[in-house]
């Protein structure tokens with residue numbers, strides 16, 4: 001059966017990676033979390049005391065940085081220069097700096113090049129902010145996931161508590177809203193629904209309901225090919 005590409009975009013904590021992972025498993029496709037790549041570069045910049053506004057320094061380190069997304073039974077693992085950073089890239093320090101790193105045109109160009117390489121041949125579910133608009137503009141299925149900022153902050157809060165991370169719901173709401181604003185207002189490839197993407201408001205939907213909607217869109221497309 002022909003393998004298609006599925007692009008899932010949307011604001012922070014809308015449920016993109018959760019549903020992308022399940023859809024990829026159901027279809028036996030590769031799952032690619034592009035946010036993890038920007039997070040890994042941000043972690044390296046913070047650890048190297050590089051200013052997140054210094055585009056030239058960031059591109060210099062990116063050119064000497066290996067970011068790998070490995071698939072394990074426990075989900076996706078993220079390796080930065082051969083070191084497992086799966087947990088470290090989710091700290092609030094990384095979350096609060098990543099949008100500044102992701103603003104830079106040259107950083108994005110290099111990340112997009114790597115992401116497109118991962119997707120050669122199809123059979124991928126990729127999530128991020130610019131997948132339907134820039135990384136995979138010809139993806140057969142494009143979805144834009146939404147949920148109210150209150151709902152998204154509550155979901156991330158619960159997730160943090162489950163992981164044993166410190167978490168303050170009100171602060172999280174502000175941080176998520178600020179990150180969405182920076183991601184939506186940047187000049188290069190801002191967070192935006194592609195014209196041909198299907199919008200799904202997940203505020204009152206369960207994970208399973210969102211997965212079913214995306215699976216239905218994928219099956220429809222596979223049948224048409």
Ligand SMILES: Nc1ncnc2c1ncn2[C@@H]1O[C@H](COP(=O)(O)OP(=O)(O)O)[C@@H](O)[C@H]1O
Nearest residue numbers: 012013014015016017018155159202205206207
């Ligand atoms: N439809 C949903 N209903 C309730 N919780 C959800 C839903 N989708 C995702 N979640 C939870 O919300 C949190 C954030 O989801 P995640 O997939 O990390 O979002 P994103 O990848 O968009 O940042 C996770 O803890 C996840 O389990």
Ligand SMILES: Nc1ccn([C@@H]2O[C@H](COP(=O)(O)OP(=O)(O)O)[C@@H](O)[C@H]2O)c(=O)n1
Nearest residue numbers: 012013034035036038098099102128129130
């Ligand atoms: N394709 C992408 C993916 C992420 N990003 C950036 O990376 C950040 C982290 O993405 P993420 O998907 O891990 O974030 P969460 O929604 O999981 O919190 C985003 O806030 C964006 O600044 C991006 O610019 N383009």
